[in-house]
Amino acid sequence: MAETLKTWRVLDILKVTEAAFADKGIKNPRLNAELLLCDITGDKRIELYLNFEKPLTKAEVEAYRQHVKRRLAFEPLQYILGKTEFYGLNFRVNCSVLIPRQETEILVEKALEYITNCKPDNPKILEIGTGSGCISAAIAANTVCEIDAVDVSPEAVNLATENASNKELKGKIIFSVKDLFNDINSFEGYDIVVSNPPYIAASDVPGLDEEVNGYEPVIALSDNDDGLSFYRKIFQLFNSVNKKPVLLLELGDGKKEQTINLLKENGILSYKIFNDLIGIPRVLLVESYK
Numbered sequence: 305m306a307e308t309l310k311t312w313r314v315l316d317i318l319k320v321t322e323a324a325f326a327d328k329g330i331k332n333p334r335l336n337a338e339l340l341l342c343d344i345t346g347d348k349r350i351e352l353y354l355n356f357e358k359p360l361t362k363a364e365v366e367a368y369r370q371h372v373k374r375r376l377a378f379e380p381l382q383y384i385l386g387k388t389e390f391y392g393l394n395f396r397v398n399c400s401v402l403i404p405r406q407e408t409e410i411l412v413e414k415a416l417e418y419i420t421n422c423k424p425d426n427p428k429i430l431e432i433g434t435g436s437g438c439i440s441a442a443i444a445a446n447t448v449c450e451i452d453a454v455d456v457s458p459e460a461v462n463l464a465t466e467n468a469s470n471k472e473l474k475g476k477i478i479f480s481v482k483d484l485f486n487d488i489n490s491f492e493g494y495d496i497v498v499s500n501p502p503y504i505a506a507s508d509v510p511g512l513d514e515e516v517n518g519y520e521p522v523i524a525l526s527d528n529d530d531g532l533s534f535y536r537k538i539f540q541l542f543n544s545v546n547k548k549p550v551l552l553l554e555l556g557d558g559k560k561e562q563t564i565n566l567l568k569e570n571g572i573l574s575y576k577i578f579n580d581l582i583g584i585p586r587v588l589l590v591e592s593y594k
């Protein structure tokens with residue numbers, strides 16, 4: 305009872321929340337506490353620091369408590385805030401899409417580099433598994449191109465469409481609900497195929513962090529097989545067309561050797577693999593010839 309009547313100042317509520325997050329082993333406990341409070345008060349982080357003594361209203365304390373409760377249950381910060389940043393752009397996210405990862409920015413970087421250096425005229429791009437639409441939107445925002453972005457999840461396609469509309473990119477990207485294994489029969493007509501596919505083996509899913517396993521959609525994480533089925537299908541489609549597109553695919557941690565074997569099995573001998581910022585082989589580039 306005394307608890308509900310207490311007036312909370314910014315400084316005090318941040319301290320208590322930081323300690324609770326640290327106790328649970330949540331990484332960056334102070335930053336999490338601050339970002340959740342900013343979401344409630346509408347302040348920028350710097351404004352929290354300038355207003356440490358400010359008392360919070362009862363409604364603000366209650367709303368913050370709800371946020372903190374969700375975070376203590378390991379719900380990812382981005383789902384609670386309903387947004388995240390990727391390649392300098394803001395994206396709405398919810399539990400029907402994967403939270404865009406920083407390492408995926410390398411895939412965008414390589415796609416933009418390829419488009420700039422090789423200068424395909426107004427390239428036609430296919431993105432498989434668009435999720436929040438982050439990859440397609442980042443490419444479309446930075447180059448002249450036409451993109452078909454597909455995902456098997458209708459909820460993801462809705463959110464991706466909304467994210468692209470917010471950036472006035474809707475005219476450059478056509479989103480549709482498609483299943484790679486049933487609805488895509490050819491790569492004919494595409495200059496580039498880009499994908500960050502679900503690459504976690506089904507057997508590795510139970511060992512994932514609670515934040516990932518408990519909240520992110522399983523179809524975004526795993527192929528429910530050995531983690532390689534998307535690559536198999538993509539290489540098969542690549543081999544079945546005469547004018548081959550460039551493939552730009554994200555690789556999972558520890559998947560380099562298996563992917564190289566798969567490339568060999570498919571007779572694909574010309575490729576490059578790029579590391580991410582912490583040295584993990586992350587992006588596979590297959591040139592448009594064997």
Ligand SMILES: C[S@@+](CC[C@H](N)C(=O)[O-])C[C@H]1O[C@@H](n2cnc3c(N)ncnc32)[C@H](O)[C@@H]1O
Nearest residue numbers: 404433434435455456457483484500501502524
């Ligand atoms: C790893 S997530 C990538 C999401 C987003 N492109 C990103 O990089 O943040 C993989 C995406 O593939 C989609 N997906 C899963 N199975 C699929 C299938 N059979 N056909 C097309 N998309 C599929 C999932 O819904 C998910 O959005």
